[in-house]
Amino acid sequence: MQKRPPSIDTNMPPSGDGDIAIALRHISKQFNTGTTPDKTLKERLILRRPGRSSTILNAVEDVTFDVYKGETFGILGHNGSGKSTLLKMIAGIMRPSSGTIRVEGRLAALLELGAGFHPDLSGRENIFLNGSILDLDRTYVESVYDEIVDFAELDEFIDMQVRHYSSGMRARLGFSVATHLQPDVLLVDEVLAVGDENFQQKCMHRVDQFRSSGRTMVLVSHSASRVGQMCNRVAVFDRGQLLFVGKPQEAIENYREALENRRLARGANYATIETSSDQPDERNDPVRLVDGAIGTGDKPTFAPRDDVPLWVDLDVDEEIDFRLRLVLRNPEGQTLVNRSTMSMANNPFRLPRGTHRVHFTLRDLPLRPGPYNLVVFAESPDGNTRLDLPCRLGKLRVEGRLRGVGHLAVDIDHRIEPRPTNDLTTATRSTDQDTEPVSAPLASSPSR
């Protein structure tokens, strides 16, 4: 552990401030990305052209926040937002270009499950080696050894060399070791999605235990729902900048917004039809989607559980059987709706040559506020052949206020009554942990 230097950033809260587990002050990190890093002297000295300029990438820019003791803190950001770089700096693996980080207590990082294992050593030897890397004494590791092995479900393999482990086994062992060794602060980088469903459940349970033991956890992810489920507070990153720190649900809205802006910035223009992109003449599709729109006004904005009308215009060159497919995704790319007209009408479309307009209505769309993308395309009746490039109808906005962090806006009522004496029936109660005990509908009406 590094000793405190005599001179310390004056902006730092005094050490020993009981509440803060991790204090970050004005953290920046630049990478020199002019070219691929030169690894040999020849490349560095001989091939270095005098005029060669290097590009500085600001991976993290002037980030300041605190993580309090005992909280589960989420860091949410898309790929390349600097969230992993930040985690590596907190872990002490990378040195910031400027700024100061103070970590109170022993820290362990799960930056990649199963990393830090020596392939030539057995699972048992690796557990002890890992304990020693985390600065734990042998007697402590011995006392939790059985639990670690049990949890990782590796009893009969524990004396086998780790090189013969499957990646799942390694991941299980890594997770088990890191969470049983009880660091004061645990950093986790998108690794909870390991193993089969069963093991994931165990992991989540284990993480809950870890959190309820009053220890601090920092979870880095690009999955809004995971962070939303687990964290007390969330920081949102975009292109190295801290956009937001605060409550998970607001953070998620910020994050989805940022994702959407990024997509727009990349030049994806939703109101246009992709067919018209490169070589329209080369495509000779029998059915073409030429135009489409969501809603009736100019802004496709709705409240949760509104009906969403939309239309598409078709050019039909050949009288064939086909069907249309609607796909609705959230900004993270998760598919929320994926239906074809066959499942609505049981019959394929067969339209005479000419232009047609098809109207759809998505009834009572129970979506939480946020931007969504809607795509329509034509395909053969068996669904195996796409007849046209997808027509992106663009952004559909749901606005309003919703408590909770899930994908859906669902009204949940609840009532409390004495438990029925009959043992076979269980009491009905709300299981949504994010909710407060109010009897009003949880998804309140839009605040437009």
Place this chain on the structure above:
Amino acid sequence: MLSSPASPIAPSSTTTTLISSDHTHRTLRSQLDAVWQRRDLLANLTKREVKARHKNSVIGFAWNLLNPLLQMVVYTVVFTYFMPGRTPLFPIKLLSAMAVFGLFSTSLNAAATSVSGNSALVLKIWFPREILPLSAVASNLVTFLSRVSILVIGLVAYWHPPAWSMLWLAALAVFVTLVLATGLGLLLATANVFFRDTQHFLDLVLMALFWFTPVIWNYDYLAARIIDHFGPEWERIVLLNPLIPIVTTFQRVLHNPAALPLEDQGEFTLMLRPNSWYLTNLGIAFVVSAITLVVGLRVFRRYEGAFAESL
């Protein structure tokens, strides 16, 4: 702003880690302190190195013994039958020189690749990085000790007594070797992260050093010639190579030419020097090594923060 539940904190370590862009607050002292605090890890990583080295081999640890034994047999056959020399007890002389030179070259090699070769650790977990080159050197000390046991067997087999009264000088020579190998190892480990040429370059340098150090030939061959040509004060030039005092001390103690029959001592007149001569030269070598170590530690500290980005 505080939205976390105020749950009780389990009593645990009260360490505070400060991470900043500034590396200068890490003094030499704190660097050594950090390593000392993690001596358990140093021991475990050393054990890991030793264990893993022969993990998949049938005879395992015996390779540590077999390797120098076979090397010695080959050299002895070559230098007693193909190119006969007149060195009495050539195998002992060779083995004693090879043991200590081998300690230097293998630990330097291991230290130079210790950071780049352990990128999985360096990229995942923080611990004082100095531990990596240190454990590389330490694990080779284990190998060295096993090789010394072969030397002991050889001494018993030839019933040749070492210079008992000078044994402490041999220990000092080993110590100087370790300091020098660690210092250079820290420097080369740093260099190798940024320039992978370092390890290839090191192979060449070590090969050259092997032939410029009296491992196979005798110290007298070189020193006598220098003295003849330039005068006795020029012997110092030869001793500038810090490995020469180290290797000659080790040979003097274990091969112990003083215990040879008088007619066989002719090749070792320059080695039959008093303890003070050995002590002086080892002392100079030690000062050089200690400076190297300090420079090595500082350079390592200076660039340690950039390791993760370059691996």
